Amino acid sequence: MNRPYAIFAALALATLLLLAAAPPTSHAQTNFPSGGANVFPGTLFGNQPSLFPEDGRIKVLALGLNPFGLTESASEQIGLILQKNLVNTGHFVVVGPREMTAAFEREQPELVDCREIACGVESGKRLNADKVLVGTIRLDGQEFILHVRLINTFNNITDYQEDLRFTDETMDEDLFRLVNNISRNSIRIGKVVSASVRGVVVSLGARHGLRLGDRLVVYKQEQPTNPLQGDSALEQKKNIAIIKTININENSAEAILVHKVEDPQTDQFVKTYLEPTRQVELVEDTRREIDTNIRLANKVLPLELAPVMLADSEKRKWEQRLGNAETRKTTWITTAVVGGLASIYLLNQFDSSTLGQIELYGAIGVTGYAAWKIVQTNDEINTLHVEGRSKGYMAGLDVNFGVTPQGLQVALAYRF
Structure with missing residues (x-):
């Protein structure tokens, strides 16, 4: 092999070795793993050991505050005060940015120095946290503007958020009040x-x-x-x-x-x-x-619907209407008989006085009105019979009597 080609081949091989040995670049953003021995099937998160004790307190992963207009060290100190106040409530157990970095720097370097919601929720799920606390701190003249948000890692929903303005003199009191608001709004x-x-x-x-x-x-x-x-x-x-x-x-x-x-x-x-x-x-x-x-x-629980029950219900309603009509017919027949007997008696004992005439005309009127109601009720009963036969509610032999100019007629009908 010629000397120039040998030198070129050696340089190319050295370049490939350097690229293969170079460490990956870390970014504070969500990078989804493609799989591996530590990833459960159907999930994005491996069996990362939890940093939280199982003592019944709410497990909070507190990310570093994202600073605007102030130094990283100042932002970190404010974040530490916030974390200590959270722990002092007795309601939370807190893992901060330093512990998270130590847990992820070897296995998940892409999650180191995470300060955004997406990678924060992913980190919280990996560490088995219940909530993730994210926030920003901004310097506005002599005041600090703090925005914090507590996010549920299970459903990615904001449980609580607040904006707070404070100064160096009021920092301790304002952060104490903020943490108590977070605690009171946590279940x-x-x-x-x-x-x-x-x-x-x-x-x-x-x-x-x-x-x-x-x-x-x-x-x-x-x-x-x-x-x-x-x-x-x-x-x-x-x-x-x-x-x-x-x-x-x-x-x-x-x-x-x-x-x-x-x-x-x-x-x-x-x-x-x-x-x-x-x-x-x-x-x-x-x-x-x-x-x-x-x-x-x-x-x-007590309601059972069936077509048979619906049909029986309609039949019961029809039977009730027919029974009421027949009862009214019997009542009017009785009234007509009593009125007719009273009219015959008053005619036999005719009294020409005014009171006697009123009694006679009243008895005749009641008899006539009862006879008219008998005819009307009988028509209603016949209509119900027709309805019952059409729906199959009636069966047997039906005998009907009628008076015509030719005389008395009898009609027989078998219902089936």
């Missing part, structure tokens, strides 16, 4: 410790911010089975009762039932908000849900 979840006819004891108390008169929703988690395939579906939550606290202890509370669709049981769950507006909204939504379940239960 409290506990368990039913005991349940009886006297009430319910739950595992939330004064330590969790609960107060006398607060209302909580009791729910249970169900795992329904698909009747067609026989397999279990995803676990579902069903709200079953609303309770009201009557006695608050440090780590528990006693409550009475306010509204229910079924009785609470031990080891079921309770939830509420400390913020009155969100608590009322949760309770009212649950009340409507429970009322709907009660109405549906009362309507569906």
